[in-house]
Amino acid sequence: MARLPRMVLYAALLVFGALTLVPLAWLLVAAFKSNEVFFSHPFFPPPEHLTAGNFRRLFGELDFLRAMANSLFVTGATVLVQLFFASLGGFALAKYDFRGKRAAMVLMLATMMIPPQVLLAPMYELVTHMRLTDSYLGLIVPGMVSVFGMFLYRQAMMQIPDEMLQAGRIDGCSEFGLYWHLALPVSRPITGAFCLLSFMGTWNSFLWPQIVLQSDSRFTLPIALNQMVGLYRQDYGVLMAGTLLAVLPVVVLFFLLQREFLAGLTAGAVKG
Amino acid sequence: MTGGSTSSPRRAARAPYVFLTPFFVTFLVFGLYPIIRSIVLSFFITYGPRSQTFVGLGNFAFMLGDPDFWIAVRNTAVFAAASLLIQLPLSLALALALNRRRLAGRGTLRLAYFSPRLVGMVFVGVIFRLLFEGRGLLTTVSHALFGTDLNSSMLDSPSFVMPALVLTSLWLYVGFNMIYFLAALQAVDETLYEAALVDGANAWQRFLHVTLPGIKHVTVFVVVLSTIGSFQLFELPYLLLGNGPGAGKAGLTVVMYLYQSGFISGDLGFASAIGWTLVAAVMVLALVQMRLSGTLRKEA
Numbered sequence: 001m002a003r004l005p006r007m008v009l010y011a012a013l014l015v016f017g018a019l020t021l022v023p024l025a026w027l028l029v030a031a032f033k034s035n036e037v038f039f040s041h042p043f044f045p046p047p048e049h050l051t052a053g054n055f056r057r058l059f060g061e062l063d064f065l066r067a068m069a070n071s072l073f074v075t076g077a078t079v080l081v082q083l084f085f086a087s088l089g090g091f092a093l094a095k096y097d098f099r100g101k102r103a104a105m106v107l108m109l110a111t112m113m114i115p116p117q118v119l120l121a122p123m124y125e126l127v128t129h130m131r132l133t134d135s136y137l138g139l140i141v142p143g144m145v146s147v148f149g150m151f152l153y154r155q156a157m158m159q160i161p162d163e164m165l166q167a168g169r170i171d172g173c174s175e176f177g178l179y180w181h182l183a184l185p186v187s188r189p190i191t192g193a194f195c196l197l198s199f200m201g202t203w204n205s206f207l208w209p210q211i212v213l214q215s216d217s218r219f220t221l222p223i224a225l226n227q228m229v230g231l232y233r234q235d236y237g238v239l240m241a242g243t244l245l246a247v248l249p250v251v252v253l254f255f256l257l258q259r260e261f262l263a264g265l266t267a268g269a270v271k272g
Numbered sequence: 273m274t275g276g277s278t279s280s281p282r283r284a285a286r287a288p289y290v291f292l293t294p295f296f297v298t299f300l301v302f303g304l305y306p307i308i309r310s311i312v313l314s315f316f317i318t319y320g321p322r323s324q325t326f327v328g329l330g331n332f333a334f335m336l337g338d339p340d341f342w343i344a345v346r347n348t349a350v351f352a353a354a355s356l357l358i359q360l361p362l363s364l365a366l367a368l369a370l371n372r373r374r375l376a377g378r379g380t381l382r383l384a385y386f387s388p389r390l391v392g393m394v395f396v397g398v399i400f401r402l403l404f405e406g407r408g409l410l411t412t413v414s415h416a417l418f419g420t421d422l423n424s425s426m427l428d429s430p431s432f433v434m435p436a437l438v439l440t441s442l443w444l445y446v447g448f449n450m451i452y453f454l455a456a457l458q459a460v461d462e463t464l465y466e467a468a469l470v471d472g473a474n475a476w477q478r479f480l481h482v483t484l485p486g487i488k489h490v491t492v493f494v495v496v497l498s499t500i501g502s503f504q505l506f507e508l509p510y511l512l513l514g515n516g517p518g519a520g521k522a523g524l525t526v527v528m529y530l531y532q533s534g535f536i537s538g539d540l541g542f543a544s545a546i547g548w549t550l551v552a553a554v555m556v557l558a559l560v561q562m563r564l565s566g567t568l569r570k571e572a
Binding site: 009010012013014016017018020021022023024026027030039040042043085088089091092093096098101104107108111114115116117118119120121122123124125126141142143144145147150169174175176179200203204206207211222225226229230236239240243246247250251254258 | 283291295298299313366375381384387388391392395399401406408409411500506531534543548550554
């Protein structure tokens with residue numbers, strides 16, 4: 001390609017990239033802006049107006065730490081449970097031939113097509129009857145087994161040679177032992193990718209927790225933040241400080257796992 | 273199976289069923305039962321989860337006669353169309369621009385484009401609500417460029433609610449879908465381009481006859497996925513517009529309509545009826561899209 005169009009293209013890419021980052025940079029600054037200058041300076045206020053006061057209020061009177069702890073607990077528990085069941089199920093689908101396997105897999109694919117909204121009303125009814133409303137079990141249990149995760153693991157675990165499993169069996173390893181000591185450790189990249197996906201899904205989840213949770217003390221971050229938007233509408237800096245803290249863990253995790261993640265994300269799509 | 277001991281093969285035969293038990297149990301309880309139950313529910317009017325009255329197709333009849341439903345359908349359709357026609361071409365253009373081997377900083381750029389996706393929908397709503405606020409960053413920019421009102425929230429004007437939604441979702445998804453296109457572009461066979469060059473094809477012809485067929489599968493995948501996503505739009509407008517449909521109900525979507533009738537008004541039966549209508553619409557659309565792409569292939 002000629003030199004000039006190439007430069008133009010590159011400049012366009014850079015400008016677009018910068019524009020993409022503007023709202024995030026704005027969030028970073030806004031979290032430290034005092035309310036007096038929040039709108040008088042749409043982006044950068046004079047440096048003396050930057051303050052950690054928003055965070056102090058957030059952790060002081062607003063008890064934001066509690067919502068963070070709730071979110072960490074719910075997300076941590078969900079990720080662990082989902083990882084375990086997805087990898088165990090994926091192992092069964094990858095390395096065993098058994099009667100009804102085809103039917104089971106068709107069933108699983110079918111469940112992925114059900115839009116969650118249609119299940120919302122009966123699930124709420126069910127959770128009410130099971131007395132799981134306003135509890136974390138009500139959040140975690142219905143989504144314990146991720147079909148998407150099982151297929152992700154199946155794909156990865158199919159690479160494990162059968163001879164390796166046979167050797168393990170001869171050495172007296174149990175079937176669960178084969179999964180735990182062999183298949184799971186070998187699939188570490190997929191574990192990284194699925195961990196991040198599961199974390200993002202749970203951490204950012206709004207609709208179902210909004211329906212299930214009732215007491216303020218149990219609210220996860222998205223629910224607590226949404227409530228704050230209603231109650232402290234004018235406390236812009238505080239809201240942005242809360243949002244920044246809510247966004248940060250996902251960003252950190254992403255940078256730790258990004259290579260596995262981007263590979264895992266597109267693996268299915270391109271091959272399919 | 274070598275069958276050294278008798279117990280090992282038997283255990284190996286039983287193991288997959290044991291390993292898949294969690295799936296089967298949660299499927300029965302939280303998949304199959306709710307689906308059947310929601311079909312049943314859609315024929316009832318309910319008041320909270322404990323009382324119900326049979327109304328036959330009454331829910332569907334009421335829904336079709338409710339002007340709010342049609343507002344929701346229109347808004348959702350407009351949003352879906354905008355996503356397909358603006359967002360996906362931008363994603364593809366970006367992927368094409370990035371798909372050059374000697375592009376300095378490609379990884380960093382890719383990361384920058386993708387980064388909005390890390391912010392949850394809820395938080396995006398909260399952030400952009402303030403960006404569109406009176407004297408907010410976007411309001412200030414728009415005032416400078418187009419002379420729009422500086423002092424009131426842009427979201428207060430009904431005619432701007434939908435553009436605001438589209439703009440926000442562009443920010444959120446252009447880079448994300450670009451990842452799919454980029455992965456597909458990188459999988460296109462290099463030798464096809466070389467052959468096309470030898471045959472004297474210009475850049476546009478190479479794009480039309482090599483690139484497009486090469487990325488067709490991923491394109492169909494992304495189109496179907498983003499159509500489904502558009503029809504499930506809820507959290508973004510709900511948070512952006514302050515827990516409601518926004519000025520002039522211009523941000524009322526089908527799922528928001530479902531949420532408000534089911535969980536604010538407490539009629540789970542009506543919510544189920546809306547849910548099934550949504551499923552039917554999405555399935556028809558996805559089938560049409562896949563069929564269209566199938567026929568295109570036969571012609572080629």
